[in-house]
Amino acid sequence: xxxxxxxxxxxxxxSFQTPRGMKDILAEDWLYYDFILQNAKKIFEFYGFxxxxxxxxxxxxxxxxxxxKKTEIVGKEMYLLKTKGEQGFLALRPEGTAPIVRAxxxxxxxxxxxxxxxxxxxxxxxxxxxxxxxxxxxxxxxAEIIGEDDIAxxxxxxxxxxxxxxxxxxxxxxxxxxxxxxxxxxxxxxYIRELKKYYRKNNKQICxxxxxxxxxxxxxVLDCKNEKCYPVKEGxxxxxxxxxxxxxxxxxxxxxxxxxxxxxYILDKTLVRGLDYYTRTVFEFCLDDEKSKISLGxxxxxxxxxxxxxxxxxPGVGVAFGVERLMEEMIQRGKGFKSAKPEVFLVYIGxxxxxxSFKILxxxxxxxxxxxxxxxxxxxxxxxxxxxxxxxxxxxMLGQQEVLDEMIILKDMNSGLQELxxxxxxxxxxxxxxxx
RNA sequence: GUGGCCAUGGUGUAGUUGGUUAGCACGGCAGUCUGUGGAACUGCCAGCGAGGGUUCAAAUCCCUCUGGUCACCCCA
Numbered sequence: 042x043x044x045x046x047x048x049x050x051x052x053x054x055x056s057f058q059t060p061r062g063m064k065d066i067l068a069e070d071w072l073y074y075d076f077i078l079q080n081a082k083k084i085f086e087f088y089g090f091x092x093x094x095x096x097x098x099x100x101x102x103x104x105x106x107x108x109x110k111k112t113e114i115v116g117k118e119m120y121l122l123k124t125k126g127e128q129g130f131l132a133l134r135p136e137g138t139a140p141i142v143r144a145x146x147x148x149x150x151x152x153x154x155x156x157x158x159x160x161x162x163x164x165x166x167x168x169x170x171x172x173x174x175x176x177x178x179x180x181x182x183x184a185e186i187i188g189e190d191d192i193a194x195x196x197x198x199x200x201x202x203x204x205x206x207x208x209x210x211x212x213x214x215x216x217x218x219x220x221x222x223x224x225x226x227x228x229x230x231x232y233i234r235e236l237k238k239y240y241r242k243n244n245k246q247i248c249x250x251x252x253x254x255x256x257x258x259x260x261x262v263l264d265c266k267n268e269k270c271y272p273v274k275e276g277x278x279x280x281x282x283x284x285x286x287x288x289x290x291x292x293x294x295x296x297x298x299x300x301x302x303x304x305x306y307i308l309d310k311t312l313v314r315g316l317d318y319y320t321r322t323v324f325e326f327c328l329d330d331e332k333s334k335i336s337l338g339x340x341x342x343x344x345x346x347x348x349x350x351x352x353x354x355x356p357g358v359g360v361a362f363g364v365e366r367l368m369e370e371m372i373q374r375g376k377g378f379k380s381a382k383p384e385v386f387l388v389y390i391g392x393x394x395x396x397x398s399f400k401i402l403x404x405x406x407x408x409x410x411x412x413x414x415x416x417x418x419x420x421x422x423x424x425x426x427x428x429x430x431x432x433x434x435x436x437x438m439l440g441q442q443e444v445l446d447e448m449i450i451l452k453d454m455n456s457g458l459q460e461l462x463x464x465x466x467x468x469x470x471x472x473x474x475x476x477x
Numbered sequence: 478g479u480g481g482c483c484a485u486g487g488u489g490u491a492g493u494u495g496g497u498u499a500g501c502a503c504g505g506c507a508g509u510c511u512g513u514g515g516a517a518c519u520g521c522c523a524g525c526g527a528g529g530g531u532u533c534a535a536a537u538c539c540c541u542c543u544g545g546u547c548a549c550c551c552c553a
Contacts, residue, residue, distance in 0.1 A: 058526085061544065113551045117478075136553085165553080170478075172547070181553060250550075261551090315552060325553095338553060363553030390512050423507090425514040440512055454514075 062169075062177030072378035073368045074180065078162050080208040081182045088201055090158040090184055095140035097164070098122065101132035107139035107350045109317025111257055118167040133166035136316070137183045138343065138359050139350065145187050146351035155188030155355075162364075174335050174366045183340075183361035190344060190356040192295045195322050196302070198340065198360050202326060203304060206337070209367060210376045211328065218305065219325045219336075221312035222292040223260065224284050226320070226345065232283035233259050243273045260313035279310040288321055295322060318343040322358070328370055337370065338362030383413040385471060386428035390421050390440040397444055401437070401467070408468055410477070429454065435474060437467065 059065060066074065082092070104115045120133035134140055141159055144150075150157045162182045171177060184201065186194040199218065206216050223229060240247065240255045240262060247255075247262075248269050254261045263274065284292065299306055306324075314323045323341035340360030347355040385405065389398045398416055405412040415427045421438075428436050438450040438459075449467060452459045462470055471477075 058544065118551085167552075169551070171545080175552075179553065183553090336553070361553060366553060388513085419511075421512055422510070422514075427514085429514040436514085438513075442512085450513095452513080457514090459513085 060177070062171035062175075064176065064178075068380060069378075070368070072380060073371065074364060076378065077182065077209065077364055077367055081160065081162065081205055084201060084205050084208060085158075085160045085184055088158070088197070090160040093141060093144060093159045093161050094163055095134070095137070095144055095161070097134055097166075098131045099134055099140050099143070101130040103139050103143055103350060104132055104135060107142070107318060107346055108136060112315055112317055113169075114167055114315065118169050120166050120168055135165060135167050137161055137163075137165065137181055137361060138185060138316075138318070138357075139346065141185050141359075142187065142343075142347050142357065143350060145355070146347060146353050151188065151353055151355055156194060156357075157187045158184070159187070160184040174363065174369055176365060180364035181361045182364055183359060185357055185359035187347070187357035188355050190342075192291060192298060192322075194358040195295055195342060196298045198358050199299070199304060199324065200302065202338065202340075202360050202362075205362075206326065209371060210374070211370070215328050217307060217327050217329065219309040219312050219327065220296075220299075220306045221309050221323050222281060222284060222288060222321050223313055223319060223323055223341075224280055224288045224321065228283055228285040228288055229280065229320075232278065232280045235278045235283065236260075236262070239277055240273070243276075246270075246273050261315075263311040263313055274311070281308075281310055291321055314339065314341060318346040318349070320344045324360075326362075335366060337366050381411060382431060382433075383411040384434045384475060385410060386413040386424075386431065386433040386436045388414075388421060388424040388428065388436055388438050389416070390438075391444075393441060393444045394439040395419075398439060401439070401449075401464075404468060405471075408472070410468075410471065410475075435471065 086092075101119065101121055104119060108115045110116055114135045119135050121130040122132070123130055141161065145157060145159075160183065162180065164178050164180050166178050168177060169175065184198060186198060203216060203218070207213060224232060236259055237255055240251070240259075244252065246269070248265065251262045251265050251270055254265070260280075262270070263277065263279075265274065281292075296306070309325075312323055312325060314325075319341040321342045321344065323339070325336045325339035327336045338361055340358070342356065342358045344356035346357065347353045387398055387402060387405075389395050395416060398414065402412060402414055413428060413431050413433060415424045418424050418427070425436065434454055436452045436454060438452060440450075443449050443461075443464075447464045448461050449464050450459050451462050451467075451470065
């Protein structure tokens with residue numbers, strides 16, 4: 042825990058801003074977040090997925106064990122918290138799969154009919170340098186199918202991911218699915234030995250990063266973007282040629298299903314993912330087949346994760362999308378949203394009318410008619426100005442005289458024409474005019 | 478974590494051989510006009526990202542920090 046002195050030291054500042062890489066989500070942004078979540082919800086729930094939300098904090102060890110100590114997101118980018126009473130550290134969750142598998146085990150979901158289909162929507166945290174489409178707190182939508190090793194799980198996840206992307210307005214032809222298999226622990230071990238041997242032989246022709254990678258995280262040399270490494274990469278052995286019979290059959294069969302279902306894919310022999318728990322199938326969705334393009338989302342199979350974190354032998358498949366990335370692409374493709382604006386506005390003059398305005402507004406709201414008001418202002422001019430700025434079609438005007446007569450003025454803002462209407466007729470009258 | 482570029486009211490900006498009180502537009506609030514909007518006019522609000530240094534004098538030059546942005550690393 043920080044001491045009181047440490048906590049107050051910085052408060053001498055004159056102003057505050059959001060921490061680096063984090064942002065306030067304002068009304069215009071919520072239109073996108075809501076739209077994305079609603080589509081995801083509609084589709085995935087219809088296909089039998091249930092929503093789950095795990096805590097923002099987990100024991101740090103869940104990630105070091107599950108995702109891998111040497112991965113960037115756990116080894117270097119995890120937010121760690123030390124608070125009173127816990128041994129060890131808590132971590133702000135850097136990804137969603139390990140917590141969900143933890144919940145699956147902790148809540149004994151393996152006793153339910155398998156597989157378990159879950160989806161989630163929430164924020165995740167990675168302490169990295171912010172950049173386009175990359176924040177320190179960001180939202181992910183993701184889905185997991187846990188409990189079966191049949192390729193049906195992969196097929197479902199991939200199929201639904203595509204339907205989801207299309208629902209957001211992305212054209213079929215723009216969505217690219219990159220696909221690869223990185224085998225199981227057995228065949229990958231054989232492959233890595235070969236890969237290391239090959240890179241050691243070509244040690245002089247590769248970049249310094251790759252020299253480090255081949256030791257720490259060998260698979261990653263395959264997506265090195267340094268030109269220097271291209272010739273060596275070209276001749277490198279690829280894991281697809283080293284898959285054991287089971288992994289090979291699994292992958293072949295997945296490809297057959299995708300072809301049968303008319304889901305185009307690009308076999309990307311260099312696609313490997315940064316999280317240690319992946320086995321066999323890995324995939325990524327982008328909007329451009331250029332490799333440099335930031336991916337919208339990705340996922341894969343993780344057959345050993347449950348075993349590593351909870352000694353439960355259950356396989357799984359999952360996908361996760363970066364919500365901010367989806368948003369940015371939607372904006373770039375001109376998919377705009379407007380918030381609902383009222384078409385009617387109520388203005389008042391005088392104290393009696395002000396009081397009565399509250400009752401009248403409720404009549405509209407009971408009828409689900411969106412009505413604007415600015416009761417805080419007490420001059421007519423300012424109220425009308427606001428109504429005008431909102432672009433409403435009709436304004437109801439209530440004054441001293443109207444209250445006495447139980448009438449109200451209805452003003453057409455386009456023509457400027459006004460007429461007197463009995464107070465008890467306002468709802469049918471406005472419905473007629475708005476064709477409701 | 479490494480490197481490049483950047484930082485003036487709420488928003489968009491003017492302002493460098495350092496030199497009056499930092500200018501303009503939009504915006505917000507109020508008024509001209511306590512019963513009529515879209516126009517006009519008037520007044521007000523609000524800024525040199527933070528800290529330090531050089532100097533008689535700093536928005537301007539230097540350093541540190543913070544933040545933004547882009548590339549790398551990595552990833553959603």
